[in-house]
Amino acid sequence: MYKLSNEQITAAFDHKGRLTALVKSGGENIIAAPAEDSFQLVFCKGGDWENTAFGRDQDFEASEDGESLSFRCKALRTKRTGADIGVTLRIALKEDQLIYTAEIENRDEVLITDFTYPITGEVAKLGAEKAPALLWPNQCGAMVSNIGKYLDHLPPTWEAHPYSLSITYPGGHAAGGSMQWMALTDGENTLSFSGRDEMFYASELRVTGGKAHHETASLMLCRLPFAQKGEIWQSAPVVLTLYAGDWHRAAREYRAWAETWRPEHKKPRWIEDMQGYFLVINKQQFGAEMWPYDQIPKLYELAQAHGFDTLGLFGWYDSGHDNQYPDLKVSESMGGAEALRENIRKVQERGGHVTLYHQGHLMEVTSEYYKNGGCANESVSRWGTPYYEAYNKAHKSRFLSHFTNKVFSNACPSSPAWQELMEEKTEFISGFGADGVLFDQIGGMYPYPCFNKEHPHALGKPSLSMSQGRRKLLGRLQKKSKEIGSEFCFMTEHVTDLYSAYADCLHGMFLSPFAQGERREALEGGEPMMTNFPELFRYCFPKTYVTVRNPAPYMTRRVANFCFLYGLKLEMEVRYEADKQDLLADKWPEYRKYGKAVSDLRRRYWQLLGRGEFRDTDPLDIPSPGLLAKAFVNGSQLAAALWNDSGEPISLEGFDAPGWTFEKAAALTGELSDMPKEIAPEEIMVILYNKKEVD
Template identity: 30%
Template structure:
């Protein structure tokens, strides 16, 4: 293999980079280079190598083992697989406009076996970036292609303190270190898993609660490296990071789950490789610029933008315990009023209760019947409350009559003929309910969800939440009769189409009808106007997570700015499964522009809300998903209620920034003060506001400067107008407003 030499690079032009190419020394060798005035890309059989003209940017030296890999699955036996990689292939390289085409085939496995598979990849320079596209043709009779991974960028020094890795895990995550040993997965962080001798792997599946966008970036003060998929179909992609302890090097790869049957072809969506100068926001803007050209604009609804948050109420639980009947929806409105919340979400409002008898959602006569529910919703509207009706977007209860034969026929089927399922148990003394996972490509399931939305509209609701549809990762369905090829990857583009069809139909019925889902990812932004947050960065923060935001050393740190800055108009609730919000949670939600949430799921929650009764330590002992009692007890009910209401009133007063302004993250201002202070900016016309939060237990002094602007005033939720230079109290928020200088 020819040695790799980096050449000098041309200057950056204002509209992009000038092109230059170095011809491959041997037309049958894999190695070639593509240059622009910003960087040089070398295609090697063991991974992409990259070097930039600018100092301080990440440098990739290849050495990842392969620049691409393929996984085959036997048509006869789904358990039988075969892996192929670039390192075993001979390649034909030819110049094309702006770059090179590299062709492989027939492909060879590690044992020398030949397979009628042809792979063609094209690498071009596009302005300051590089683009990789291609196609795959499966000419075999015995194999289907189930994964393509590549291009792989390898040999990146794991200098994560200087170049933190940004992964769109949920709302965003910074990887600041690599552990020495494999770690276990957790609700608030992914796992580093063993992937070979001395190799750890971090993986996030898009679209799901894991990966909200299909790109990642190594960042730094001077600039960074962006690697992302630009696919208008928003098909599934796995973001994969590997670390080799022997070399202390990272590799980045994008893996595509597939089902390319014998005789079929597949087109590799464009992969962008971009060595950029500037802050991490440059990478976010690069992705967003592509998104705006290729994908539907995020669905926004005026009344949702003006919403402060919601009260989530489970009326009847899974064990049939009745907590709130329909007449008591008026009391729920009282609770919401006291806290300034304007949306009430009705969960468990049916005969079966919560997580039981899905997807059969019938008003419960014991709770007041259909007319009683309609009357309660009408009364809530008279009090300026919006009502959202709960449906699960994917579960079919296998223990209910709906399962046979209708439910089974719409469920994802595994390769062995079994059915994909989830088990949900709410109480320790009540058996779990087993639910099949609906195939979202099924035309019948679309009709189910559409009919449920129409039912919610007939009941008078302002919207629906299809639970879990922003959470579940793509999978393969082997069932016949769903309208997709057999097998097919589902919970990808089919989910996007399903929700978009429901949203489009409901707009003809009620233009401002809200579609919500749990989780968060950008594949459904064209249909979902408010997310019920249940991803990293959206949970009520722990003390440790606040410390990580302040810069404390850690392997993973939540980085909510990533998604929030990329899609500033997209709204999510914070996830706070408690009947109150801690002061810390309320301030965190204000800092990042999340809508507030309190939840009433159990009898102890109801007693807290209506009677001000603090839950005992064992109040939730019988529940599987327990409320953190210490958090509820951290403030008196009166204090928690007052502070949330005060914050909502404050945000409404300054809605031009805090609800309608453009989130600018840490851009546009400087702050001189303790490193423990957290600050974020919001833009509104010719004004910029800076929100400063002091999470500590003691006051803090600071100064904010906004270059090109003039600071005019400052406000706090509990004190109103304040001196901008005054110290900021413990666990308090201040909003400083600046006007562009004339």
């Protein structure tokens, strides 16, 4: 038994380097059972790509050095073979943090592909009686209440048992890792598991159910080092922290680390102030031309009627949406280039803004570009074939739906030729007078390892081709957009800490309202469930602007309230002929009126609700679990956005912002000079405060 201990934390490890005990001051051991392995490593030897070395099967030499431990394997063995690979696991204790690092020395004719480390071991409770929830960085965030029980009830996987959740980082589709950290929390205690990889290797966050005990969870991180013979690979730290308190501390620590590498840029003011993104497909993949260019002003009228101020035109090109990328050409049958420019200008003269879509990730395999040499820029798998993706935008036709998938190859963002092409396409879009460009998918998607050796991948590694290539691509696009004009915007899709640093606004993914009462049930730790938890990313990166994902030609009350609460940009999507007819017929007038009213309410207090910093529940006192409330702070003013997410009136007695003085309240019906006594079911409200002066 080996131990690291100070006044805050005691951690114990066995001779295989497995964590057997983790105890905070005054608490009990939270490790119900150690993990089977302290690490797992996979290497390719000859033609066998899955030689797995399990920590349990290795011989270790352990050493202690004050506040750190080391466990060293001189060589590795697997079930079928062995390899001259040295692995050293290190754990250091700093205050209440265990800092895990590792060194891999590859002395063999093998390629090391996977390295999973650390693995926490099985956790059932953190100290409170309530079973912990998992905070999961899927896009803007998710919460899984009673995670141990949730994992026990998942359907069988290819591994049969234990069951697990996993997401790739950075990015994925539609489930994708937005950050390198996750946490278990019971509201009173938190176990934070936080990566600190500034190279952003393709990796996987994973949470696995217990083998020794039911209703437990083990946290782990797998990175893809792609270490070759003669290489000594150093893993970036993973910080494991057990402390009394909620998850906000861990989020602040992650944000502080991210600020050391996230670039900053000035965003267009109109993007900061954008209320809503009215997404329209002018022409569909199957050829239907729904919104010719002379209808663009009409679209803006419809957008305004719903409380929106920005048109996002997709499928504005002759080939139709999700077709012939990257060969986009203006459509003569929809009006031609001059009509496109003229009608964009009409929207701008009325105070609106227009962005045009371009694909930044996919190449359609029948496009002229792809067939005439563009394929040299694609990401290549280890089989030597492209990573194919297929998208089908059929609506009513069963033939189209079942038998006409459009097939695309993925561009490798490390390719200089692709980066240059995307810069050219930015200029191309600006030539139509648009206010900006949305390059789809490059704000996320899977971190595909590219094996094309002609591409200049960072450190020559396939597992850095996507993350480091995207950083270069996104940086170039941000720079190019501001060379066109300081108010020319660059948008993209998906949510990640890495890629969002370069964009002005994100077209969100996996971001929709939970069912009525679901948040309360999840927070109270009842039946296990996964629910959206956008505060996870919003609290870490409050100045990253994100639209809600709303693939419908209307905006329900819940979508509008959800955006209001979290400070998200409104969004609705008009994609098909039926959507057009329903919109023109004003099929959902109550939704339209309500959305406009919510937008107007936000505009009145935009200095706080839009330009203020999202603080989540800090520093609010929220007496009722059915009341959802979030704070926005701008200088000496605070706005609390409230939403009664229940079917009953909720008393506001006891609701407060300590350190702040009540100024006034406002609902959709108008302002209130006194603090309201209650909030009605499904009602939203904003309460304004001023900072108390210190005597």
